[in-house]
Amino acid sequence: MTATNGDIRGLASEINVTPMIDVLLVLLIIFMVIVPAVPRGETAVAPQASHKNGPREDAVVLEVIGGVGNTIDLRINQQPVAQGELQSRLAAIYANRAQRVLFIKGDDRLSFKEIAQIIDIGHAAGVDQIGLMTPEVLAGR
Numbered sequence: 001m002t003a004t005n006g007d008i009r010g011l012a013s014e015i016n017v018t019p020m021i022d023v024l025l026v027l028l029i030i031f032m033v034i035v036p037a038v039p040r041g042e043t044a045v046a047p048q049a050s051h052k053n054g055p056r057e058d059a060v061v062l063e064v065i066g067g068v069g070n071t072i073d074l075r076i077n078q079q080p081v082a083q084g085e086l087q088s089r090l091a092a093i094y095a096n097r098a099q100r101v102l103f104i105k106g107d108d109r110l111s112f113k114e115i116a117q118i119i120d121i122g123h124a125a126g127v128d129q130i131g132l133m134t135p136e137v138l139a140g141r
Contacts, residue, residue, distance in 0.1 A: 103133050104131070115132075
């Protein structure tokens with residue numbers, strides 16, 4: 001507040017903005033120093049498409065093909081398998097493998113419910129990871 005000299009009109013009040021500007025500059029400097037020090041999370045690496053089409057040579061591919069009527073034909077690496085012995089065959093294949101990965105190539109005419117039953121059989125046989133092969137995957141897209 002300032003008082004006028006010689007005039008009796010009273011006191012005149014004015015806002016002194018200098019301390020507010022000082023505080024603003026100090027806060028600006030603090031935020032400029034803190035922002036680069038904020039830790040960042042882990043960097044994520046997106047998987048790259050391989051140049052080969054399809055799974056590796058030692059991979060197990062289970063083909064689920066719609067048969068005549070409501071039947072389903074199954075093939076493990078091109079060898080026909082009955083649905084009743086699928087679990088025992090998969091358990092025998094994966095008994096001595098470190099990586100328990102199964103690729104399922106389903107027919108377009110089948111519903112996902114039928115494919116899901118095959119996935120459940122695979123998990124019951126001890127398969128850890130199951131990948132679904134789509135026409136886009138096989139085409140390399």
